[in-house]
Every structure is written in C-alpha cells, then in structure tokens.
Amino acid sequence: MSGRSSSGGAGILPLILRRMGAALITLLLVSIVIFTIASLLPGDAAQEVLGQSATPEQVAALRTEMGLNQPALVRYGSWLAAILRGDPGHSFVANLPVSQIISERLPNSLLLAGLTSAVAVPIALLIGVVAAVRRGRATDRVLNVVTLSLVAIPEFLVATVGVVIFSVRLLWLPSIALVSPDASAGEMLRSLALPIFSLAAVVIAQMARMTRAAVADQLDQPYVEMALLKGVPFPRIVLFHVMPNAVGPVVNAIALSLSFLMGGAIIVETIFNYPGLASLMVNAVTSRDMPLLQACAMIFCAAYLVLILVADIVAILANPRLRA
Amino acid sequence: MNRATIWLKRLPAAGKIGLALVVFWMFTAVFGPLVAPHTVGQFVDREVFDRASGQLWLGSDYLGRDVFSRLLWGARYTVFLALAAAGTAVLIGTSLALTAAIRGGWVDEILSRTMDTMISIPSKVLALVMVAAFGSSLSLLLVILTVTYVPGNFRIARALAMNVVALDFVQVARARGEGAIHIAVREVLPNMIHPLLTDLGLRFVFVVLMLSGLSFLGLGVQPPHADLGSLVRENISGITQGALAILAPALAIASLTVGANLLIDSLKSGGEA
Numbered sequence: 001m002s003g004r005s006s007s008g009g010a011g012i013l014p015l016i017l018r019r020m021g022a023a024l025i026t027l028l029l030v031s032i033v034i035f036t037i038a039s040l041l042p043g044d045a046a047q048e049v050l051g052q053s054a055t056p057e058q059v060a061a062l063r064t065e066m067g068l069n070q071p072a073l074v075r076y077g078s079w080l081a082a083i084l085r086g087d088p089g090h091s092f093v094a095n096l097p098v099s100q101i102i103s104e105r106l107p108n109s110l111l112l113a114g115l116t117s118a119v120a121v122p123i124a125l126l127i128g129v130v131a132a133v134r135r136g137r138a139t140d141r142v143l144n145v146v147t148l149s150l151v152a153i154p155e156f157l158v159a160t161v162g163v164v165i166f167s168v169r170l171l172w173l174p175s176i177a178l179v180s181p182d183a184s185a186g187e188m189l190r191s192l193a194l195p196i197f198s199l200a201a202v203v204i205a206q207m208a209r210m211t212r213a214a215v216a217d218q219l220d221q222p223y224v225e226m227a228l229l230k231g232v233p234f235p236r237i238v239l240f241h242v243m244p245n246a247v248g249p250v251v252n253a254i255a256l257s258l259s260f261l262m263g264g265a266i267i268v269e270t271i272f273n274y275p276g277l278a279s280l281m282v283n284a285v286t287s288r289d290m291p292l293l294q295a296c297a298m299i300f301c302a303a304y305l306v307l308i309l310v311a312d313i314v315a316i317l318a319n320p321r322l323r324a
Numbered sequence: 325m326n327r328a329t330i331w332l333k334r335l336p337a338a339g340k341i342g343l344a345l346v347v348f349w350m351f352t353a354v355f356g357p358l359v360a361p362h363t364v365g366q367f368v369d370r371e372v373f374d375r376a377s378g379q380l381w382l383g384s385d386y387l388g389r390d391v392f393s394r395l396l397w398g399a400r401y402t403v404f405l406a407l408a409a410a411g412t413a414v415l416i417g418t419s420l421a422l423t424a425a426i427r428g429g430w431v432d433e434i435l436s437r438t439m440d441t442m443i444s445i446p447s448k449v450l451a452l453v454m455v456a457a458f459g460s461s462l463s464l465l466l467v468i469l470t471v472t473y474v475p476g477n478f479r480i481a482r483a484l485a486m487n488v489v490a491l492d493f494v495q496v497a498r499a500r501g502e503g504a505i506h507i508a509v510r511e512v513l514p515n516m517i518h519p520l521l522t523d524l525g526l527r528f529v530f531v532v533l534m535l536s537g538l539s540f541l542g543l544g545v546q547p548p549h550a551d552l553g554s555l556v557r558e559n560i561s562g563i564t565q566g567a568l569a570i571l572a573p574a575l576a577i578a579s580l581t582v583g584a585n586l587l588i589d590s591l592k593s594g595g596e597a
C-alpha cells in the first residue's frame with residue numbers, strides 16, 4: 001500500500017475521515033430511533049419493574065429514580081451522555097449496572113464471532129473463487145443451489161440437526177456451550193464446535209455467493225482475456241490479476257456476511273445456552289429490561305456500522321478510482 | 325394456458341423444485357387444517373415424543389399431541405403472517421419510494437435519510453427492540469415485521485423508480501400536466517413491476533425466517549396460537565431423542581424458504597436470458 005499512498009495519498013485521508021464522520025452521524029440517528037422505540041413502551045416502565053403489588057408511592061419513587069418524570073428529550077440527552085461516558089445506566093431487573101453485565105458477556109461473544117470468522121472466511125473465499133472460475137459449469141451450478149439453499153435455512157435447523165447428529169447419535173460433542181475460565185483450550189473448542197458450525201454454515205453460504213459474484217465480474221473483464229492470449233497461466237491470472245481487482249468487493253462481501261453473523265448469534269447463543277451478548281439481549285427482551293436492551297442494541301448497531309465502514313475504507317484503498 | 329406451459333418448460337430444474345415446494349406450502353396453508361386428522365390441542369397419545377406410526381404420521385409432541393396436525397395448522401400462521409407482512413411492507417415501501425422519486429427535493433431527502441437510518445439497524449435487533457416495547461400479539465407481530473422490512477424495499481424501489489422517472493415518457497406525462505398519482509401508478513410502476521415482485525418474494529423469505537426465529541426464541545407467535553417456529557421451540561426438550569416433533573417443523577420452514585429462494589433465483593436468471 002505504501003507505493004500507492006505516495007501517488008494519491010493527499011486525497012485519501014480526508015475521504016476516509018468524511019466516511020467516518022458519516023458513520024458517526026448515522027450511529028447518532030440510530031440511537032434516536034432505538035431510544036424512541038424503546039420509550040414507546042405501553043404502560044409504565046416503573047410499574048413493569050415493580051409488578052402489580054406495588055404501592056403507588058413505590059411506583060412514584062422508582063419513576064423519579066428512573067428519570068421517567070422528565071421530558072423525552074431530556075431523557076434522551078442524559079441517556080446518550082451516559083452511553084458516551086461508558087455507563088449505559090442501571091438494570092432494574094438484575095439490579096446491576098448495565099456496564100457490568102455487558103462486560104461479562106462481551107468477551108464471550110467476541111470469541112465466538114472471531115472463531116466463526118476464522119473458520120468461515122477461508123472456506124467461503126475458496127468456494128466463491130472456485131465457483132467463479134468454473135462459472136456456468138456443473139460445479140458452479142451445484143454450488144449455486146447448495147449456497148442458495150443454505151442461505152434460506154433457519155439457524156435453528158442447522159443447530160438442531162448438528163446436535164442430533166454429533167451429540168445425540170455420535171456422542172462426539174456436547175450440546176451445551178459452557179465456557180468456564182478453568183476449561184482447557186481443547187475442552188473449550190469442543191464445546192464451541194457446534195455453535196461455530198451452526199453460525200458458519202449460513203455465513204459461509206452468504207459470503208461465498210457474494211465472493212463468486214465479485215470474482216466472476218472481474219473474470220469477464222477484457223484484461224483477463226488479454227492475459228490469457230498472452231499465455232499467462234490461468235492460476236496466475238486469478239491470483240495476481242483478478243484478485244487484486246476484486247479485493248474491494250470481496251472485503252465488502254466479508255463485512256456484510258459477518259454482519260449476518262450477529263443476527264445468527266441471537267438464535268445460536270440461545271440454543272446452546274452460550275453466555276454471550278446476543279442471548280443477553282434476548283433475555284432483556286423477555287424481561288423487558290429496557291436499559292440493558294438499549295445498550296445491547298447500540299453495541300450491535302455500532303458493530304454493524306464499523307464493519308460497513310471498514311469495508312468502505314478497504315474499497316477506497318484498493319481501488320484508486322473510488323478516490324475521486 | 326399455453327404461455328404458462330412454455331414458461332414452466334423453460335424453468336430450470338431447481339426452479340421447478342422451488343415452484344413445487346412453494347405451491348405445496350400455499351395449499352397446505354389454505355387447506356391443511358381441513359384435512360388435519362386431529363384438532364390442534366387434542367391429546368392423542370399417552371407417549372410423548374412418540375415415533376411416527378400409521379395413526380400419527382409424524383409422531384407425538386411433548387404433550388402427546390399429533391405433530392402432523394399441529395404442523396398443518398402451524399403452516400397457516402407462518403405462511404399467512406409472512407405473506408401479509410411482506411405484502412404490506414412492499415406496498416408501503418414502494419408507495420414511499422414512488423413519492424420520493426416523483427416529488428424529489430426535501431421529501432426525497434427526508435424519506436431517504438430516515439430509511440437509511442433504519443437500514444443501519446440489523447433487522448433482528450430492530451425487531452427485538454420493537455417486540456420488547458410493544459409486545460407480540462398476532463396483529464403487533466404483523467406491524468413489527470412490516471416495519472422491519474419497509475426500509476429494504478424502499479431502497480430498492482427508490483433506485484428502480486429513479487431510473488424510470490428520468491426517462492422521456494415520464495417527462496412527457498409531466499408536461500401533459502398529469503397528476504403525481506397518475507405518473508406513479510400508470511407511468512412508473514408498470515416499468516418496475518418485475519424486479520419489485522422479485523423483491524416481494526425475497527421479503528417473504530426474510531419474514532418467514534424472522535418470524536420463525538422470533539417464535540423460536542419465544543418472542544413471536546404466543547400460545548395458544550402456534551406457527552412453525554413455536555412448534556420447534558415447544559418441543560426443544562425432545563432434541564436429546566432426536567424427536568420428529570422438533571425436526572419436522574424445522575424442516576418444514578426450511579423447505580418453504582429454500583423453495584421460495586430457488587424459485588426466485590431461477591426467475592431472476594430466466595429474466596436476464
């Protein structure tokens with residue numbers, strides 16, 4: 001990259017900063033949407049927490065404590081300021097600070113997401129490139145139907161079939177993902193194998209389809225034909241001519257697919273009782289724990305926007321024509 | 325009739341399978357409950373998670389009810405709720421998109437910014453926040469699923485409409501003094517209807533997956549109603565026996581969404597050829 005940045009480096013930094021600014025503004029708007037929906041709660045949040053048996057005095061006291069007597073705009077302002085300080089409020093259901101609950105769960109989710117990506121990205125790229133190179137032939141058509149079907153399969157089917165095969169019939173793997181600090185790395189990987197498998201299946205299919213589209217698009221360009229006519233070996237064309245041109249769209253495909261991983265995690269973490277952020281969010285919905293739910297939602301939205309932003313920046317770095 | 329046969333013949337094998345699956349599930353949703361051997365709540369077996377037999381084609385569930393009958397009823401909830409939500413989402417999204425494309429200016433600006441913001445929220449997150457805030461009765465679920473999928477349709481429909489609005493015949497209609505509704509419905513809409521129907525199909529698949537996912541988490545269709553996702557959830561304890569009661573509804577959902585996806589894909593590639 002260093003050779004490139006010397007030629008057009010002056011234009012890149014402001015462009016990247018502008019994209020970052022746009023992402024921050026979007027995140028701000030997203031926070032308004034999340035806050036607005038969450039405050040549309042029918043009935044009274046304080047009543048909800050205390051239950052039917054609470055006296056009016058208790059409800060009034062909790063309302064003041066939760067700040068429900070203030071106008072919505074003021075509440076939004078203080079919520080936003082609190083989140084920026086890294087203290088997104090107090091969970092009245094668990095009676096703990098939200099930040100403490102989240103900091104226990106977040107590393108688990110990052111571990112699961114990291115391991116799944118480590119498995120999914122290489123396999124998906126391989127499938128995508130193979131399908132693109134063999135486009136129109138039997139291999140491509142079979143891969144197309146397989147990935148197309150996998151994309152539409154609900155995560156809980158992959159997970160339940162996985163459990164039935166690997167932990168009920170074959171007794172190879174545990175059906176619950178326990179993470180304890182004193183488990184060895186091997187034990188941990190064994191208990192995470194099924195969640196990773198379930199998450200990766202859909203992500204791989206998604207990513208492989210988008211990779212195929214990006215690479216096939218480049219393979220149809222005239223420069224590939226030119227190189228072929230000059231007698232460049234085909235693997236060399238794919239690796240050194242096509243791939244550098246496809247980096248932008250492929251990274252975009254990876255980023256978008258990894259954002260599907262977050263949605264999948266909501267189902268998969270719940271099935272396997274995995275103590276991550278997504279299952280925490282589902283619990284927050286069930287118990288209507290709004291401060292916790294809002295914080296989780298903001299983390300997921302921020303992660304999504306960061307993924308998109310990274311893809312955007314890589315595309316700019318990889319393709320000088322986008323720097324205009 | 326003749327055109328339909330030619331169209332069927334041209335459909336690739338994967339598309340035919342998809343079409344068959346989609347038609348099968350539509351029929352099941354409409355007529356399934358009529359042929360169901362038992363009513364939804366009826367206890368027919370003293371064994372729970374019983375194997376399939378001549379009487380109980382898919383065995384019994386965690387309370388000893390007929391899985392086959394419950395599946396036929398569940399398909400009705402899944403298919404109809406998803407059709408209604410996807411249809412409404414496309415209707416609203418496309419109406420807003422046509423308004424944005426034809427009016428332009430600040431109307432377009434405000435609508436596009438709002439939808440861009442909504443799109444930046446992952447759909448499962450958006451749906452979960454709404455379920456927490458509003459609850460999940462059947463009618464609320466319909467609203468939540470619709471709201472979740474309006475922005476995606478808006479973005480595609482607006483891009484399609486913008487291309488059409490720039491064409492000469494729309495300018496001519498404007499010069500003739502036609503009203504905005506005439507331009508939207510008579511001039512623009514007919515020229516974007518095919519990709520729009522493809523998008524409707526995709527939204528249907530998304531909604532089925534989302535609805536089943538929510539029900540699977542216990543946040544979607546609530547008892548005594550049960551869609552296919554609820555059936556998977558309520559029988560989850562049978563997973564250690566590999567019970568049909570949990571696999572059958574999960575496979576049912578997958579066959580519906582995979583079928584729809586295969587059909588849409590072959591229609592898309594057929595349209596290009």
